[in-house]
Amino acid sequence: MTTTNNQGDNEVTMKLNRRRFIRHAATSSAIATAGALFPGISFGSWPQLANNSGLVSWQKAPCRFCGTGCGVLIGVSDGRAVAVKGDPNCSVNKGLCCMKGYHSVQALYGKDRLTTAQVRKNGTLVEVPIQEALDLIADKLKTTRELHGKDSVAIYGSGQWTIPDGYVASKLFKGCLGTNNVEANARLCMASAVTGFMTSFGLDEPMGCYEDMDHANIFVTWGNNMAEMHPVLFSRMLANRKRRTNVRIIDFATRSTRTSQAADKSILFKPQTDLAVANAICYEIINRDWVNWDFVNQHVSFHRGKTDIGYGTEDHFAFKDQAEAISFEEYSRFLEDYTPEKVEKISGVAAKDIKYLAALYGDPALKVTSFWCMGMNQHTRGTWINNLVYNIHLLTGKISTPGNSPFSLTGQPSACGTVREVGTLTHKLPHGVVMNQHHREMAAGIWDVPLSNIDPKPSYHTVEMFRALDRGDIKFIWIQVTNPMVTMPNLRRYRDGGLKGDRFVVVSDVYPTPTTDIADVILPAAMWVEQEGMFGNSERRTQHFAQIVDPPGEAMSDTWQIIEVARRLGFEQQFPWSKEDYIEKIWEEYRRFHAGPKHEMAPYSVLRERSGVQWPYVNGRETRWRFNPKYDPACSNGKDFDFYGKKDNRAWIWARPYEPAAESPDNTYNFWLNTGRVIEHWHTGSMTRRIPVLHNAVPAAYVELHPEDAAELGVVNGEMVKIISRRGEVTMPAQIQGRGVPVRGMVFVPFFDESYLINELTLDAFCPISKQPDYKKCAVRLEKA
Amino acid sequence: MMKQSEKRGWVGPCIAACCILGAAVTIGSPKHSAAIDLGNFDHQGQKVFRSYEATPETYLAADSGDRNLARFYELRQYPGSPPRIPHGVEASFSGDESNCLSCHGKGGYSPEFGKFVPVTPHPENTLCYQCHARVITEKAFGESDWQSIRPPRLGRSFLSSSPPPIPHSLQLRENCISCHTGPGAVVEIRVEHSSRGNCRQCHVPAVQTAPVNEFVRPGP
Amino acid sequence: MPVFSYLATPKRGAKTTLCVDLAALPYCEVIPADNQDLVVLITDTPDETKEKELQKRLKSVQSLQSLSLTFGYDDHEQPGR
Incomplete structure (x- = not known):
């Protein structure tokens, strides 16, 4: 809306608006008349192919963008891609896409394509x-x-x-x-998921599949704004919640997002303390005796690795983890540092919320699916937090069965x-x-x-x-x-x-x-x-x-x-x-x-x-749930599960402690900087910004601030803020009360815009096991520009 | 010339209206088909009937004329693409489904915009911003060579007197009445016989962009 | 400040010329139909004098077959003017 300060301006604006309205009415009326006179007359707004046959053939492809892997049908007419629809035969998305998918073909036709x-x-x-x-x-x-x-x-x-x-x-x-x-x-996006799988199961990639969503009662999104990053899967979750009465979505994050708003409950934690909270959930599960002993005794072994493992900010950094078998008692003793009350102090998550999460995971009547993506992977302890979420599913035996699924999502196709x-x-x-x-x-x-x-x-x-x-x-x-x-x-x-x-x-x-x-x-x-x-x-x-x-x-x-x-x-x-x-x-x-x-x-x-x-695609059949002999032909131990990836045929629970981030806010650099994506743009925007609909929806990057931080800084929506880290600085417009609201003391910047290179500020610290950098946490200070 | 065109404009609907007089609507009884999800076959045909049932007659017949095909396609990038959001939305536009569906669920007059609201043909999809983008600027990032096919032409009956076929795919547009009836309907494609609920009794899906298949008797 | 809209029919085969001709006139916006020989013309003139001038010029456009009014509005049309 146009904002004006004095009366005169206001009148001018009103007159202009009225004028525009009248012109619009004139146009509509002429076109409506033309439509009534000449059925089929068209004033389409896009450039139309000359001498076009008018016939469209549809061919299947996976979508070009995220790791969801939606099936799309590309409409081709006279050698050009002209339209997209969701592929109803693809079980991933069942005929529905997101705005990037629907307009994906336009990314082929930017005038500045490299052709030589x-x-x-x-x-x-x-x-x-x-x-x-x-x-x-x-x-x-x-x-x-x-x-x-x-x-x-x-x-x-x-x-x-x-x-x-x-x-x-x-x-x-x-x-x-x-x-x-x-x-x-x-x-930069999946390495911690891989090392998480390898250390916990000995084999990479999820045991479950998207069909878990049609069975689960509880969805926990771990630092994962699915509503924007995996919208097609998220709307499948919403559809399930609508259709079935006993479905709840819990968003566990460091920033309020569209996912938090759609969730039944939003729980915010301080950056990096997901490690402590995951351990506290396990503490509570053991303390309340919600452990699935049948499962644990048969299919789980306990281990610990090295601690105080560094951050890799120096050249030639090297690290090799060493696994050491421990007993359940040792594991349980390790968890004593992580009572919900102690962790409340570290994480800012109320002990009752930790207990609530533990109760959901611990309730044998509820099927729980955990989703995560960059929040857990782009983490200087990325491998650890992957391990720790598997721990929760392993202690409760909620894994490898329909609806019980620790599910690591991917960002790229x-x-x-x-x-x-x-x-x-x-x-x-x-x-x-x-x-x-x-x-x-x-x-x-x-x-x-x-x-x-x-x-x-x-x-x-x-x-x-x-x-x-x-x-x-x-x-x-x-x-x-x-x-x-x-x-x-x-x-x-x-x-x-x-x-x-x-x-x-x-x-x-x-x-x-x-x-x-x-x-x-x-x-x-x-x-x-x-x-x-x-x-x-x-x-x-x-x-x-x-x-x-x-x-x-x-x-x-x-x-x-x-x-x-x-x-x-x-x-x-x-x-x-x-x-x-x-x-x-x-x-x-x-x-x-x-x-x-x-x-x-x-x-x-x-x-x-x-x-x-x-895959595994064996004898003409796909495998939906791995490690479960009802679905997975590779299981051979005769039991109800077979974690055949590890030599001991068990899944590994790891004692992994909480360790702080590589760089945390201090007196000089007093804000967390968090970076990520928006639904409209994919990665660096080199494709999506050339799609008119998407560029017009989010034409430039911005910095999201908490309203109170913005007030203290004295900036309002759209005013420029200079963000400074030890490595660089960038000046960009503020967004307050937008689609995401960071907690106090944190700012969020999407990274798609090459005009505001936010990665000049981020830190090249990484998880010593996966070598994946942490784009979600470094320290910055702000100035009004 | 004017006269001639007027005739062309009126003949079609009149005849279409004549040929569906006294039609009986039968919906399969669910008794013996417990395993079949009625909402999920025949382009979710049940939805058409349900939404028709739920729409008051006065509304079906209402006529505002402020939405036309040119505007309809202006919001799209190709026939069938999800339209952009032509009005301002809160910066937080964060998927509180009731926000969008409070107007676009049932339609009706919006005093805020001074217009009748178009109704979504797929209210079961509630993550609206998944597909529908805001318009913050009209400026492009760079020039585009995008071109697409022309929108389907209207009024193209197979016979001079037969009801026109449905020229577009029904995917996500199973609900005919949301675009074709009521005051929020698109002027050029509004039907004048909205008192009949079984649209596909007379209007056969024949997607204009698909080749016409002729019947060939399979060989012995 | 009169605003009018018309359906403009070009002489046979002269749709493109008509669009160019009309667009060259002041205060005119042209929307050609893309599958019919028909052009929507919107005129938005600042005052009565300019409006009359424009109407005169419209009549002299060679490529124009006929013009039919679909919408008219003039906010200075007060009684006793």
Whole structure:
């Protein structure tokens, strides 16, 4: 609404409004008359295709954006994507999408799409034929390796890589070039979920599936604004609450969000103290004797690891955890530091609320599903908090059955499919880890490379990889499908590093971004349905999409870019496929890594037909709940559960203490800075900001403040606030009483806007086990700008 | 020219109205079909009848004329896309479902906007902001080459006298009366025989963007 | 401050020309239909004199076949003016 201060202005405004109203009425009336005179007359607001056949064919694909993995149907008319609808055959979303999905096809058609390759010559980017750019990349890769050794080159990919993209990247770099310098941005979003699964269960990825939502009575969202980040799943929860009488949603968070508002109860905790609260819930469950002893005695063992494990803010930081078996009594003694009353003091959560949560988890009549995503994963004790939530489900036996599910959600469409399953992380192989002789042998066999090629030592995780680029240990880096010059924490150091004289940066992307700004070579990439590929979503579902429209100009799939370079380096034998069927051939080769009932993947022909298939896919059947013999063919112990991932056939409960954040507010930097997303934009906005509806809804980033903090600072909505951390500063408009309200002493900033690089302020501290940085907690101070 | 067009405008509805006189509406009795979720088949056909039942006759017949197709499509990016929210919403716009549904659930006159409110065809989906975006600015981030197909044409009956088919997909738009009747209806597509509740008795779904399939008798 | 809206019919095949011609006139907004030979014209003039001038100019537009009024409004139309 227009606000005015004096009477005169007000009159002018009113007159203008009235004038606008009359014009509008005039327009409407003319159009209505025209409509009555000429049935079918149209004044559609979008540019309409000329000479269009008017026919639309619909083809299935997974959505391009988050890790939910909604099935969409893309409407294609005369070679262009023109519309989207939800795929009713896809069990993930059953025909419903969110605003990003419905408008996703518009992201293909921004006028500034990259359509030709560019090479930096004397400081400026010059367009060149793509074959010339590929020659240059191969040549640079070769000479850099010769001059500086095999570990001076690296590839940094993405959870938005298709499965074939990640597979060929790993095969080329780990198998052929012999370096473990393969990482992906999923390190920044999912690594703690992986180490959480590995330490608790010995196998990655959730045991449950989205169908849990149709069975659970209690949903607890742990630091997880699902209403905005996984809206399609959240509305399925709401639909269940409406349909069934005994469903409640509890939001457990550090900031009030749309999820808190839709929840039946919102519980706020101080940043980082989720560790203490989770332990207190376990204390209460044991203290009240709500432990499911049958389950615990048969299926659980107790362990502790190292404590005071550091934060990784220094270069070359190294840490290795050590598991030590403990007894239930020792575990129980460990929990005595975490009585609800003691934890109330640390966390700010009332003891009665902790007891309430414990009572929900502890009630044998209630099925409980816990959801989490970045709040628990982007955490300097991310692995620990994952372990601790599993502890709750394990003590109560609420796991691996419909509705009882600790569920780790993912943020990217193929964080699971490409990064976790293909293993595009420094220590991983498509099956297992580089440190394991058998796993290396398997990889060398399938890849047709000498065993000695595969280095048994992991090299750099993501943060350390960019530190190595800054230091000069890495001279060549190829970045695909991601925008690290917006997303790296402590951004300034890594951007300056990438810009240093003798570093060679190759970027494959679809639009210009701050990352292409620092590139020496830009390759135009095919986007999403402009190529064939597969994604893997949060619930172990592999989703195939065919090439539906042509990529623009010389744009090429990331997979094919890597194949072209591999062949130029002399690896024709390892990359023999033809353009016609390379995706099928790559899939069938990759599938061999996962043979067996624990991870069998569906054959290509099945993936083509269906709107996603869940693995393990054994004898034509998908596995909805793992570790439960009623559903999981890999169970073999004859009991009602089989946690076959660990050598002792048990799931592990871990004694993990509360330890403070790497940087907490103090007298000088007296606010927490929390960062994240909004529903309209996805990650760095390079796609969603080019979708008019989404950009028009949230055109710029802002800083959310608590109203009282804003009043103390003397700012009102829209006024500029300078946010300063030890690493950088940014000035941006304030938002007060918006869709999210931080607690006092905290500010929240969405990170999608390249005009306000909030990651210049964030800290590159990470979980020592998962090496995933914490984007949710660092200390800042505020000034009115 | 005017006269001729007027004729064209009126003939269709009159004939459509004639041919559904005395039609009997039968809804399958749920006795022997306990296992079937009535709300979930035939494009959730039951919803059409229920919402029709719940709508007072006076409302069905009401006519305001302030919503037209041009405006309808102006809020969309392609035929069938979720419309943007054309009015201000609170900055907190935070999914208190009663906020949106208090008006868009049943419709009626909104003194605040001086208009009759359009009714949602899918009130069971309550996380409104999941699909419907606010408009904070009209400025684009960059230029777009977006183009789509033209909206379905109206009044395209297969025979000169037959009722026009339903030209759009029914997904999330199973409830005909929310857009086609009442004072909040879109002028050009409002039906003038709203006293009949069984829309699909006469109007057959024939999505205009789908190819027309001809019957071919399967070979022996 | 008169506001009027019209349906403008172009001479055969002259829809594009008509749009250009009308858009070139002052105080005119043009919305062409995209599947019919028809153009919506909205005029919004500051006063009676300008309105008369415009009407005169409209009559001389070559590409225009006919103009039919659909809406009219003038807030200075007071009795005794």
